[in-house]
Structures are given as C-alpha cells and as structure tokens.
Amino acid sequence: MELYQLRCFVAAAAQLHFGRAAQxxxxxxxxxGRQIRLLEEDLGTRLFARTTRAVSLTEDGTTLLRDARAxxxxxxxxESHLRNRSLSNQWINLSSLSVILKYFYLFxxxxxxxxxx
Numbered sequence: 001m002e003l004y005q006l007r008c009f010v011a012a013a014a015q016l017h018f019g020r021a022a023q024x025x026x027x028x029x030x031x032x033g034r035q036i037r038l039l040e041e042d043l044g045t046r047l048f049a050r051t052t053r054a055v056s057l058t059e060d061g062t063t064l065l066r067d068a069r070a071x072x073x074x075x076x077x078x079e080s081h082l083r084n085r086s087l088s089n090q091w092i093n094l095s096s097l098s099v100i101l102k103y104f105y106l107f108x109x110x111x112x113x114x115x116x117x
Contacts, residue, residue, distance in 0.1 A: 001042050003075060006068045008035040009047060013065045016055045 008025065012032060015021040022032040040047050047061035057065060 001039060003072070005035050005039040005042075006072060008032055009039055010065065010068050010072060012036060012048070012055070013057055013061065016057075018055065 008021075011025050012018055012021040015024065018029045018032055018036075022029040025032065036047065043060075043064070045060040046058050047064055049056045049058055
C-alpha cells in the first residue's frame with residue numbers, strides 16, 4: 001500500500017465516479033483504475049462495488065476510507081510541520097547572513113583604518 005494509492009482511493013471514494021476523480025487528480029481514468037486495482041490486490045479485498053451504472057464502497061472500502069483519511073491527514077500534518085521548520089531555519093540562516101554581510105561590509109570593504117584621523 002502506497003500513499004499515492006491511498007490518495008487515489010480517497011478521491012475515487014469521495015466522488016464515487018472514476019472519471020471525475022481522475023479529472024480531479026489530473027490523471028487518466030484508466031490510470032486511476034489501475035492504482036485502485038493494485039491497492040485492492042495488495043489488501044486482498046474489493047474496495048468498490050462496480051456496475052456499468054454506479055460505483056459504491058464495499059464494507060471494507062468504507063473502513064479503509066475512514067482510516068485512509070486519518071492516515072493522509074497525519075502525513076500532511078507531518079509534511080507541513082517539517083516544511084514550517086525548514087522555513088524557520090531558512091529565515092534564521094538568512095537573518096544570520098544579513099548580519100554577517102553587514103559586518104563584512106563595514107570591516108572588509110570599508111576598513112576602520114580609512115576613517116582614522
């Protein structure tokens with residue numbers, strides 16, 4: 001089971017329409033169907049009941065949908081936290097760089113000896 005497959009599954013389960021879900025994910029419906037089939041094979045269960053007219057979730061599909069949403073929410077929270085830490089560290093590095101450049105400018109480019117009286 002991969003996160004990409006879970007994202008595909010959640011989109012298809014939310015839409016209950018493979019074409020609209022694929023469009024939302026900017027992929028071909030056949031590619032979405034393949035990801036769902038791979039997920040079903042990996043889990044050893046059918047997640048959708050498909051007919052020519054309708055798509056619905058099986059009992060296992062309903063259970064996975066609840067769990068997949070929680071998993072994806074947790075993954076997104078971790079990604080967001082780490083990105084924010086990274087941005088915070090970059091800000092600290094940039095502010096440190098500005099201090100270093102200021103002193104470089106004052107003491108290297110315009111040394112104090114030029115201003116002695």
